[in-house]
Amino acid sequence: MAWVTPRTWVPEELVTANLLNTHLRDNLNALKNPPSAHYELNQGSDYTTTSGSFVDVDATNLALTITPSGGDVLVHFHGAVENSGGSAIYFDVAVDGTRIGGDDGIARVRASASLDMVEVSFTRLITGLSAAAHTFKLQWKTPANTATLFAGAGTGGKDVHPQFWAREVS
Amino acid sequence: MATVVDLVYEKSPVNLARLNEELAAALGEKFAGVSGGPGGLRVHIQDDMPLALQDQIAPLIQAHDATKLTAAQQAEVNREAALDALRKPWDQWTAQDQADFLRILAEQAGLIPVA
Numbered sequence: 001m002a003w004v005t006p007r008t009w010v011p012e013e014l015v016t017a018n019l020l021n022t023h024l025r026d027n028l029n030a031l032k033n034p035p036s037a038h039y040e041l042n043q044g045s046d047y048t049t050t051s052g053s054f055v056d057v058d059a060t061n062l063a064l065t066i067t068p069s070g071g072d073v074l075v076h077f078h079g080a081v082e083n084s085g086g087s088a089i090y091f092d093v094a095v096d097g098t099r100i101g102g103d104d105g106i107a108r109v110r111a112s113a114s115l116d117m118v119e120v121s122f123t124r125l126i127t128g129l130s131a132a133a134h135t136f137k138l139q140w141k142t143p144a145n146t147a148t149l150f151a152g153a154g155t156g157g158k159d160v161h162p163q164f165w166a167r168e169v170s
Numbered sequence: 171m172a173t174v175v176d177l178v179y180e181k182s183p184v185n186l187a188r189l190n191e192e193l194a195a196a197l198g199e200k201f202a203g204v205s206g207g208p209g210g211l212r213v214h215i216q217d218d219m220p221l222a223l224q225d226q227i228a229p230l231i232q233a234h235d236a237t238k239l240t241a242a243q244q245a246e247v248n249r250e251a252a253l254d255a256l257r258k259p260w261d262q263w264t265a266q267d268q269a270d271f272l273r274i275l276a277e278q279a280g281l282i283p284v285a
Binding site: 043044045046047048049050051052053054055056057058059060061084085114141145146151 | 174176186187190202203204205206207208209212214242246
């Protein structure tokens with residue numbers, strides 16, 4: 001049940017079951033279950049890229065669609081990455097095909113495969129979204145060498161499970 | 171302004187770094203990179219890449235040999251082998267061993283080019 005603007009009550013107004021259900025029950029239910037989507041990676045192989053431009057990590061699984069009621073949305077990602085040559089790895093989120101960070105995105109880590117993977121984690125508040133379906137896609141790039149995002153694919157010592165989620169918060 | 175689009179191919183196994191070098195050499199600046207993962211092999215190109223260049227992608231992927239290494243990968247293999255040869259007690263290290271180790275450290279620090 002979507003959020004509706006709460007009714008402004010007036011003195012001596014007859015409070016009906018219908019009004020209570022609409023403005024109290026349904027809105028409480030909407031707050032309890034806001035538009036939300038998430039995906040935990042448990043894939044058959046890890047993700048890799050050499051792309052120097054931002055590209056989708058996984059246009060199917062790491063593409064979350066929710067229909068907010070016109071409020072703010074939080075998006076979050078955490079995972080573990082490395083680069084074969086120790087170069088940087090950049091992350092961004094595209095909302096309906098447009099990256100929210102622009103430039104070099106919203107997160108950067110530097111991880112050398114010869115040392116160890118590093119954690120990447122970010123949470124971003126996205127405002128100004130309309131009351132309609134919106135799709136959030138995780139994107140990444142690396143300026144050199146090969147970047148790897150470990151995806152719970154059974155890689156020895158690196159079998160970790162990232163998560164990507166989006167949820168309306170207001 | 172050109173945007174990056176994905177072309178999806180089926181190819182396994184793939185040496186992503188080697189394939190990236192092969193495609194970059196053939197396709198030039200309109201090529202953005204390659205990605206691998208559960209969704210298969212994706213080649214990222216700018217959407218204004220001429221069709222004549224796009225037509226070269228599939229044959230290049232078909233000819234790709236995942237067992238061949240890039241120069242950087244071969245250098246890493248050589249470095250690992252050189253380090254393995256030095257895994258012995260210090261009192262067994264020769265002057266040449268010490269010189270070899272110093273060279274590896276200097277390469278890692280970027281003081282000298284990788285041999």
